[in-house]
Amino acid sequence: MSPDDPQGAAEQLKLRYTIAAKVAEMYYKEGFAVVLQDIYLGKAVHSFLKSFAAKPLYFITLNPNVKAIMEREKLRNKTGIPIGKSNLFMTS
Numbered sequence: 357m358s359p360d361d362p363q364g365a366a367e368q369l370k371l372r373y374t375i376a377a378k379v380a381e382m383y384y385k386e387g388f389a390v391v392l393q394d395i396y397l398g399k400a401v402h403s404f405l406k407s408f409a410a411k412p413l414y415f416i417t418l419n420p421n422v423k424a425i426m427e428r429e430k431l432r433n434k435t436g437i438p439i440g441k442s443n444l445f446m447t448s
Contacts, residue, residue, distance in 0.1 A: 373400065377407040384410045 373394070380390045396404055396417075405415060420428070 369400075373404050374407065377404065381408065381410055 373396070376392055376394065380392055383390050401415070401417075405413065
């Protein structure tokens with residue numbers, strides 16, 4: 357999220373994470389192997405992972421550096437991350 361995001365964007369993102377976790381739990385309880393794919397950054401990762409009751413739980417992250425992201429974006433036919441905007445940031 358960035359300061360340029362519209363009002364309510366953070367709440368919508370949190371709701372998306374909550375819904376994804378609940379649906380994943382429902383599928384898991386019915387015997388399915390579940391994989392979720394999204395962008396989880398910073399503190400959102402910890403709260404998202406805490407929302408799962410089912411175990412085992414594996415979290416795999418790809419963490420490219422900014423240069424790698426910029427190179428990838430140049431080669432894409434679509435815009436995933438607007439380069440140069442305030443949303444291209446480093447997290448720790």
